[in-house]
Amino acid sequence: CLLLRARWGAAGPALTPHPAARALPAHSSSAAAAPARFWGSYRPHVYLGMKTRSPRAPVAGLMWLRQAEGEARLRHTCEQSDGLARYGWLRHDGLHFGTQEIRDGGLRLRTEFVKRPGGRHGGDWSWRVAARAERTAGTPDTFLSMFFYVATDGQGTLQPLVVEKNHLVSLTGTTEELGNFTITFQQPTREDGATPLYASYNYLQAKAEGLHRLSDVVKASLSPRFVYAPPGGPKRRYFGVDTYQGPPEGREPHSQLLVHQVTVALPCLLEVVFESGSVPERAGRLAGEVLTQELARHTAAFEQRFERTFGLAQKGFSVQEQDFAKAAFSNMLGGMGYFYGHSLVQSPHSELPQLYPEGPLFTAVPSRSFFPRGFLWDEGFHQLLLGRWDPALSQEVLAHWLDLMNVEGWIPREQILGDEARSKVPAEFVVQHSSAGNPPTFFLVLQQLLSQGAVDVPYLRRLYPRLRSWYNWYNQTQAGPVPYTFRWRGRDQDPQMFLNPKTLTSGLDDYPRASHPSPDERHLDLRCWMALASNVMTKVARHLGEPGGEYQHMAEVLVDNQLLEQHHWAEVLGTFADFGNHTQAVALEWERPRPPPPGQPPPTPRLLRVVRKPPKLQFVGGALGYVSLFPLLLQLLQPDSPRLGSLLADMRNEKKLWTPFGLRSLSRSSPFYLKYNTEHDPPYWRGSIWINVNYLAVQALHHYSRQEGPFRQEAAALYQELRANLIHNIFRQYKESGYLWEQYNDSTGKGQGCYPFTGWSALVVLMMAEEY
C-alpha cells in the first residue's frame, strides 16, 4: 500500500541525482563492455539462479520438490523456514564457475555452473545438478522433481520446443541484450553422466505478474494427477505443473515463464545448456565430459589462486579449515547480486514517500535468505574481503554505490530495488529517509585498495566529485553541537516507547546511547568514522594531485588525542563515551490502565519507559562496549596513550567485553546488557558478538602490536588470543550447524540471528590470512 501511495511529485533535492558524471561510464555492465561478467549467479535470493547484468534481464532458475513426502513443498527462494541443513557456494570465482552444495532433509544436491566466453552477448553457460539420497537408515526411496525455468522480465520472447505433449526439450529466445539464444535440457542420466535414466516430464508455459510471483505461479499450477511409472517399478502419483489460470484480473502479466519439470529416481544428474546465438563456432557442446573437464580446470585454478591470495595452507590450516574458508569466501562472492530499480524515499520536503531515480546496483549481500539486498555499511566490510581477490570488482561495486548518490551527497542505506527485492521486505521497512546516514565504510575499502596499490587514477578521478559530496553530506548534516563533534540523526521518535531509543543509522541499532535524544548529543563512533573519512580523503586528494587541505586539516584535528579526550573521555566512567542528555535510571513498566468508562472494554496495557531520575547533560554511562572502543578500533589512539592501556584492559576483562568466542558488543556489567528494548524487541547489539567489529578489533590489535610503545606486548598477546578465539568459534559453528551466522552468543558462542549470513562472518578468512 506504501507503493500505491507513492507518487511522482515535484522532485525535491532528495530525489535529484548527483550532477557529476557517473562513476561508471554508460553501458559499462553491458555484454559488449564487460562480457566476462555479463552472466552470473546474480540472484542471491534463490537457491540456484542466473541472470545478466541488465535492467530487465531474463532469468533462469531451479526449483525442486521431494515427491515422496506426499505434500507439495516446493523449494525455490532461500527461506529459513525451509529448514535446509545447509546450502551455499563451496567454490566460486566470481567469473567462470561455481559449485554449491545443498542438503534438504535426506536429499543432497550439488549445483554447478560454468561459463564459456564467445560471441558478442556474454557467451555460453551450462548447469549441472546432481542429486542423491543420503544413505541414512529410514530414508524413503526418494524420487524427485526438478523444475528448470526461464522467465522474461518485461522484454524479450521465449519459444518452447515441446515433444510428446509434455516434454520441453529446448527453447529459443530473444532479448534486447542477449540477441538470440537456445537453452537445451539434456537427457537425465545416472550419476556417471552416461547411463540414461527413466523420467517423467511436465511442462508449463505461463504469464506471471512479475519475477516475484514465479513460485506462486508454479505452486498454483501443480496437480497431483500425474503418474510416475518406471519400467519394472511401482507406479506412483506425483505433483506436476499442469495449467495455470493466469494472474488475477487487472494485473498486467510482466513475465513470460517456461518450466521444464523432470521427475526421476535418485541418484541422478541433469544438465542445462545455454548457447548464445552469436558464438560463431563451438569446440563441442558444453555438456557431459567437456563440462566435467571445464569444471575441473576452473576448480584447479581456484585452488591455486585462493592459496596465492590468502596463503592458508602455508600457514598450516588443516584441509577442513581451508575448505571452510573457501566456502565462506565463495558464498560471499557467489552471493553477489545485480539489482535494478527505485528506492522509496521520504524527504523532509514531501509529505509522502516518493520514488527515487531508477538505477542499477551490483553488490554483495549480507544474507541470501533474509537480507538479499544491498546494505551500505555492510558492503564496505564485504569488499574488504572481495577486494583482496579482485580489486577491480570492488572498485566497480563502489562505483555502483556512489552512482546512487543524490545532489545532496546522500546514498540510501538499504537498497530495495525491483519487485523481487521489495517482495521480501515488510512495508514499514521499505522507506529510506534522506536524513539517515550509515557508517561510511567505503572509506575503509578505499584505504585498503590504495594501500594495495590497486586503484587506477582515471577511476579515482571519476569517483572524486562524488566522494567529496558524500564526505560533505556527513560533515554537514551529521555535525554535532560543538565544532569537530558529530551526531547521528534519525534516532527513534517516541523515546517513552523504548528502554533506550534506537540509533539504526549508526548500524549498531539498539546499542545504548543518551536516554533522551537531543541536539546536544555527541556520538563517539561517528566522530571516529569521520576521522577515518578525513584521513582517506586526504590520501585520495594526494593521489590525484588535488588540493586536499580541508581534509588534512580535519584529519589532524579529529586524530588529535587531546581534543578527542576533551570531547569523549569520561573520567568518571574511566572510558570513552557518547555525550548527551542522559539518565541511567530508566526501566520498562506496564502502564497502569485507567478504568474504562462504563460499558467500554479496558484498554490494552502498554509497556512504557519510566524515568526514575531526570536526565542531565553528561557522558553516557552504563554503555561500555563497541562504541567505547572506537578510538582503538579505527586506530586513532597514539600507541603511547594511557587510554589505549585502559581499553585493552576492558577488552580483556571477562566481566566486561572478553569472551572465549570474541568480543561481546556490550559489557556484561552494563545495565542494558541483554535487555529487551520493548516487549517484542529482543536485545541485538546488547551483548552478542558481531564479526565486523571484531574484525576491526583484530586489525587494530595487529596494528598496535607493531608500534613501539608501552602496550605493544599486551596488544600482541590480545591479538593472538582474540584472533584464535574468533576463528575457532566461527569454524566450530559452521561445522556444527552448516552455516555462518549473523551474530554469535556471548555465553555459548552459538550462531544466532539469521542464517546463512555470510556478510561479516566471512571476514574470518582475512583473520585466518592475517591480511589487514
Ligand code: 6A9
Ligand atoms: C528488516 C525485515 C525479511 C541489522 O545486515 C544488515 C543490517 C545491518 O546493517 C545492521 O547493522 N542488519 C544490523 O543492526 C539487518 C537489518 C534489517 C533491517 C530490515 C526487514 C526482514 O525482512
